[in-house]
Amino acid sequence: MNSPCTTELAAIKQCRNGSRKAFEVIVNRYMKDAYFIALGYVGNRQDALDLSQEAFFKAYRKLDTLSADNKFFPWFYQILKNQCFSHLRKFKNKKTQSLDGAEEPIVIEDEKHSFDPEMIAERNEAKDRLWQAIGQLDEKHREVIILRHFQNFSYDQIAQTLLYSKGTVMSRLYYARKKLRELLDDKKGGLL
Amino acid sequence: MTCPDYKGLMMGYLDNELDEHQKKMFTEHLDQCPDCKKELAEFKDLKQLADEVALTEPTDELWQHYWKNIYNRFERTLGWLLVSVAAIILLIYGGFRLIEEIIQDPTVDIVLKVGLVALIGGLAILFVSVLRERLYLRKKDPYKDIRR
Numbered sequence A: 001m002n003s004p005c006t007t008e009l010a011a012i013k014q015c016r017n018g019s020r021k022a023f024e025v026i027v028n029r030y031m032k033d034a035y036f037i038a039l040g041y042v043g044n045r046q047d048a049l050d051l052s053q054e055a056f057f058k059a060y061r062k063l064d065t066l067s068a069d070n071k072f073f074p075w076f077y078q079i080l081k082n083q084c085f086s087h088l089r090k091f092k093n094k095k096t097q098s099l100d101g102a103e104e105p106i107v108i109e110d111e112k113h114s115f116d117p118e119m120i121a122e123r124n125e126a127k128d129r130l131w132q133a134i135g136q137l138d139e140k141h142r143e144v145i146i147l148r149h150f151q152n153f154s155y156d157q158i159a160q161t162l163l164y165s166k167g168t169v170m171s172r173l174y175y176a177r178k179k180l181r182e183l184l185d186d187k188k189g190g191l192l
Numbered sequence B: 001m002t003c004p005d006y007k008g009l010m011m012g013y014l015d016n017e018l019d020e021h022q023k024k025m026f027t028e029h030l031d032q033c034p035d036c037k038k039e040l041a042e043f044k045d046l047k048q049l050a051d052e053v054a055l056t057e058p059t060d061e062l063w064q065h066y067w068k069n070i071y072n073r074f075e076r077t078l079g080w081l082l083v084s085v086a087a088i089i090l091l092i093y094g095g096f097r098l099i100e101e102i103i104q105d106p107t108v109d110i111v112l113k114v115g116l117v118a119l120i121g122g123l124a125i126l127f128v129s130v131l132r133e134r135l136y137l138r139k140k141d142p143y144k145d146i147r148r
């Protein structure tokens, strides 16, 4: 039997030759990871779906930039991440623009684009606050938190996905969690 | 080693990612460092909370339509490509016929004819220039969507 890696390599080779059927195999394999990572970044279902699908579409079109000895997922992750962050930036810019000159609260909750606590399976106030705090982390901290906590990736998997060393993963995780604690402490009531 | 050197190990300890040697190193430090002990306890609370936050699984329907939605994008791109090609062909063809007619028409003033030829020439140059720039940028920057 083929190992998952050799079948993946074979599928990618077929994709390069124009087989969409082969790409379907790749998509089915990674769609859940892609969707949940996007959900972690943008925090609502519709955007997560759109952005992850668009990322796959882009990946297919530039598959020739994936070198033969590189794994699909870390390469795809970069496309997905850029897709999500440029979406977030676009939205953020719009938000600050609308604030120009107006006496309004700094945080405007936009129903359609904000971090939606409905996405949490079982809610309570502490979880809602954690979810909101994750939404306030900057990019490089948010990604390790999402991969570690929502994807349950091991340190090795995180390292492979982000192209970091394991040591970097550990220290990123430390600063990300520290920042998260500060954000939670800032909100009234503390952590728990 | 000082406390900051143990921060990475603290994460590994928390997530159960340390080998025996690292674990021993960290717990030995922990036994004599109340600061790290306190910090570890705080991180444990955070981790516990974060572990409880599971994201809702979408319906099976979403996964069933997932590929179809991507496939639709392929179809739409192909559709647009065909429409664009057809539009360009029709425009060029129609344009040539029109110009031909005007130029061959003896009742049309010569100034208008010269102006028309100059206009067409200018448009053609602009078109080629933009096209070249596009192709050049594309070739130059295959990683334009990938940040390193």
Ligand SMILES: [Zn+2]
Pocket (backbone or CB within 6 Å): B002, B003, B006, B029, B033, B035, B036, B037
């Ligand atoms: Zn210490």
